[in-house]
Amino acid sequence: MKQFISTADVPSVPRLVDIAMNYKKDPFSDKELGKNKTLGMIFLNPSLRTRLSTQVAAKNLGMEAVVFNIDKEGWALEMNDGVVMNGNTTEHVKEAAAVMGQYFDILAIRTFPGLKDKQEDYTEKYINQFIKYAGVPVVSLESATLHPLQSLTDVITIKENWQQPRKPKVVMTWAPHVKALPQAVPNSFAQWMNAWGEVDFVIAHPEGYELDEKFSGNARIEYNQDKALEGADFVYVKNWSSYRDYGKITCTDPSWMVTNDKLKHTNAAKVMHCLPVRRNVVIADEVLDGPQSIVVPEAGNRVWAAQAVLSEILKG
Numbered sequence: 001m002k003q004f005i006s007t008a009d010v011p012s013v014p015r016l017v018d019i020a021m022n023y024k025k026d027p028f029s030d031k032e033l034g035k036n037k038t039l040g041m042i043f044l045n046p047s048l049r050t051r052l053s054t055q056v057a058a059k060n061l062g063m064e065a066v067v068f069n070i071d072k073e074g075w076a077l078e079m080n081d082g083v084v085m086n087g088n089t090t091e092h093v094k095e096a097a098a099v100m101g102q103y104f105d106i107l108a109i110r111t112f113p114g115l116k117d118k119q120e121d122y123t124e125k126y127i128n129q130f131i132k133y134a135g136v137p138v139v140s141l142e143s144a145t146l147h148p149l150q151s152l153t154d155v156i157t158i159k160e161n162w163q164q165p166r167k168p169k170v171v172m173t174w175a176p177h178v179k180a181l182p183q184a185v186p187n188s189f190a191q192w193m194n195a196w197g198e199v200d201f202v203i204a205h206p207e208g209y210e211l212d213e214k215f216s217g218n219a220r221i222e223y224n225q226d227k228a229l230e231g232a233d234f235v236y237v238k239n240w241s242s243y244r245d246y247g248k249i250t251c252t253d254p255s256w257m258v259t260n261d262k263l264k265h266t267n268a269a270k271v272m273h274c275l276p277v278r279r280n281v282v283i284a285d286e287v288l289d290g291p292q293s294i295v296v297p298e299a300g301n302r303v304w305a306a307q308a309v310l311s312e313i314l315k316g
């Protein structure tokens with residue numbers, strides 16, 4: 001693998017999932033693979049799981065990981081080419097990315113969308129500038145429109161929690177939130193469910209929250225959450241802001257919060273969320289603290305997803 005930005009970079013999703021699951025069984029089986037290699041982890045936005053799980057994954061491969069919170073500790077970056085830099089930005093991404101490419105064997109980057117300019121966000125300007133100028137493989141730690149390490153984790157989590165011969169029904173449901181959030185996690189989850197192809201995939205959301213069709217693909221769309229959840233084997237809960245009315249909150253209906261009552265017509269569905277989650281806004285305490293929630297082991301699987309991706313890039 002040359003980079004890890006989306007499913008387009010993955011020759012075979014099932015194979016990558018198998019590699020990750022093998023690392024879960026035997027974390028140190030490739031402990032020499034990353035010897036004398038360094039991973040640079042560049043954060044323009046906060047993180048708990050992505051940062052820590054990727055550091056642990058690198059360590060398991062014998063690789064050094066250096067974390068740089070560039071938004072707080074670095075120079076203000078200019079992302080546009082050809083500008084007169086007489087404003088607030090101090091360093092151009094051309095030099096910054098190229099210099100970091102001199103220090104690291106792999107560069108991993110988190111860069112959230114601004115949610116103001118749809119075109120700028122959906123062309124992935126920021127991460128593409130790093131890819132263009134770094135000169136080393138780039139791994140997305142979540143970009144403006146996608147979160148592939150989370151989605152690979154979610155495929156692993158569904159696979160290890162499903163032993164039946166039929167395809168599981170997986171429902172990704174929108175839930176309310178107090179802030180306007182990116183579409184990166186739901187876009188990415190949809191992209192990976194479609195690429196994996198091993199699930200019956202449904203997306204439930206209020207009208208106006210349709211995702212970009214290039215990600216939702218052939219998923220069945222439901223505007224009635226109760227109907228969508230009937231017979232679900234997995235419920236993937238996530239808020240996102242509107243793609244159509246870009247970056248706006250157009251619904252705050254609390255009845256979309258996932259409660260035990262909402263789960264009663266599911267097939268005792270396992271409940272997933274990428275975290276962090278706002279309790280009693282997105283998912284009720286009774287669900288998160290109950291037997292159907294698998295959010296913590298799901299987050300645990302972030303290590304194996306990151307380890308699989310780093311190992312495939314190290315192997316070239």
Ligand code: CP
Nearest residue numbers: 047048049050274275
């Ligand atoms: N799910 C996830 O990416 O968590 P963090 O934002 O804490 O990294």
